[in-house]
Amino acid sequence: MKKFALIAAAASLMVAGAMPAHAAADGAKLFSKKCSMCHRIDTKKVGPAVKDMNKDPAVLKEVITKGRKMMPKFGSKLSAEEIDALVAFIQSKQPK
Numbered sequence: 378m379k380k381f382a383l384i385a386a387a388a389s390l391m392v393a394g395a396m397p398a399h400a401a402a403d404g405a406k407l408f409s410k411k412c413s414m415c416h417r418i419d420t421k422k423v424g425p426a427v428k429d430m431n432k433d434p435a436v437l438k439e440v441i442t443k444g445r446k447m448m449p450k451f452g453s454k455l456s457a458e459e460i461d462a463l464v465a466f467i468q469s470k471q472p473k
């Protein structure tokens with residue numbers, strides 16, 4: 378019985394470790410999962426480099442939500458909170 382309790386404790390620790398304590402969207406993680414195949418921070422790839430993107434958060438949000446030419450739209454794939462997190466991430470990588 379003692380052994381079982383130990384295993385149960387270890388398993389719950391692993392679950393806790395896999396899930397972030399806060400549910401806030403992680404812009405950096407989202408970017409590497411959904412955007413990095415086309416966008417790099419410093420160099421142009423399929424799409425423009427993050428550092429060269431528009432500086433207006435309203436424009437960033439609009440392009441991510443609705444798409445533009447080769448840029449796919451993410452309005453139906455990501456929540457408003459996730460899109461806000463991506464906009465904040467892009468802004469954090471742009472020169473002031």
Ligand code: HEC
Nearest residue numbers: 411412415423424425430431437440441445446447448463
């Ligand atoms: C299939 C490739 C592809 C993917 C995936 C992609 N993009 Fe793009 N993105 C582009 C291209 C190409 C453009 C340039 C569009 C144009 O020519 O107007 C662009 C443009 C943009 C712009 C506009 C930049 C500006 O200066 O106006 C933003 C912001 C942007 N992408 C953010 C993202 C984010 C955030 C993601 C992930 C959620 C993402 N993109 C995923 C290809 C992609």
